[in-house]
Amino acid sequence: MIAPNPTTGLKPPPAPPRPWTNARIAGHVLMALWIVAGISLVAYLIGNLEKPILEALRPYLPADWATWADAQLETHEFDSFLERYGAKYVEGFLVTLQIVGLSLLFGALLSIPIALARSSKWKVFSAPAYAYVYFFRGTPLLAQTFLIYYGFGSFRPELQSVGLWWFFRDAFYCVVFAFSLNTAAYQAEILRGAIQNIAKGQWEGAAALGLNRPVTFFKVILPQALMVALRPYGNEIILMIKGSAIAAIITIYDIMGETRRAYSRTYDFQAYIWAAVIYLMIVETLRRVWDKIEARLTRHLKR
């Protein structure tokens, strides 16, 4: 409410009604479309929840409805997609989590030497690091995964003789290996960008205090660089989660793999819808949590 004018006691006139501009009409139409799509999606998926809904409502129903509900629960065959494949999706979720977690961890470890080599003054270090980063950022993740999983099969005798064949035979190890190499390239670029962003005075100040270079790097530069790198790191995690769907193509049963299996058995399109719901929930949750973390860690920089 708008307060009346203290001297005259008059209220200002009400705001004129908002006109129906083209933008407003378009917005309402599009929103209506989204709402219709959302409702039909829920209606499409609700069949899965008939049984739990009926069970949950059972104690609150009037007597004659309750007998009907009991009869339904006993005689009706509830053949729900979720009941059959829900557990599989949870397993797939755990596999996705493992792949992403391990790859990000190994990638982070690998990215530090690459970033250092990349920003080195000596060509001997910087040129190979540049080539590595360029290769892994310039080619599709799917092609890289194929190159490692199928391609290294060409060297089977050699790999067997050095005792590494068990590693490259296993699809899971190969995927983690390929994803780690890939994300290491991206993380190295993030790290390098962040380190170069730190003002030169920080290095000089640390040198003036008598700190040697490694200590300066790990205690002065890196903490500040990581702060700058927080947002791109968050994006990289999300990219990795989305990219991990590729693992399904080389027979890993992650979320996407379980989805493909469920679809090939039932030809029920729900399989893909549930996968979409799961991925969206993961990514959105992560994005929001990451925003909170970033706000918390950079609270001293707020003005």
Place this chain on the structure above:
Amino acid sequence: MEEALTLLSFGENGWGDTIAKGVLITISLSLATLPFGLIIGFLIALAKNSSEPSLKLAANIYTTIFRGLPELLTLFLVFFGVQIGLQQLLKLMGFDIYIEVNSFVAGMIALSLVFSSFASEAFLSAFRGIPQGQYEGGYALGLSRFKTMTLIILPQLIRLALPALGNLWLILLKDTALVSTIGLSDLLRETSIAARVTKEPFLFFGLACLIYLALAMISSAAFTRIERWSKRGEVQR
């Protein structure tokens, strides 16, 4: 070594021409996706930039969905979803036939959805870089809203959005590899077939990676030139 060269040669014994066809399909898929992605992305950015809350919300829902879904899943959703949807529709109309969606078209739709939602962010941040006075100047000259947009805002917008769009183009080029999983004979699929038949997977997948790399290099060089061209009006420093 000689063996490898024979395998890669053009003609009877080599896989050169098959792979070259694959490269052409990869390039044409990304080129065909680009205009749709750009136009939809621009419209979404306009919607996000408008003062109308409902329009903004609708656009945000779109980008949240297609930025959050894995590209591979979007592709499968489009490929199977369109197929099932069309089949149901025809069933309602009384036809009972099996339809298969063309994988090129499905790939184009899915990649346009993904590309446009990312492009809208690029355009949106470019919009923020154009001061309000540019619009006001346009209106003061008596130009209509549409003319102000196309003659004054858009040229500056493209210049500001170009670096981000260049990155998105590279991502698009890489994402086309995913379409091989729904049966489009693009570069990756042709090399997979060659690898399986000749039992030389490292050679062929390595080659595929190098070709993607070469495409990326060519694109970056092209983008550098386009960027220089778009900045030709700026003061030389």
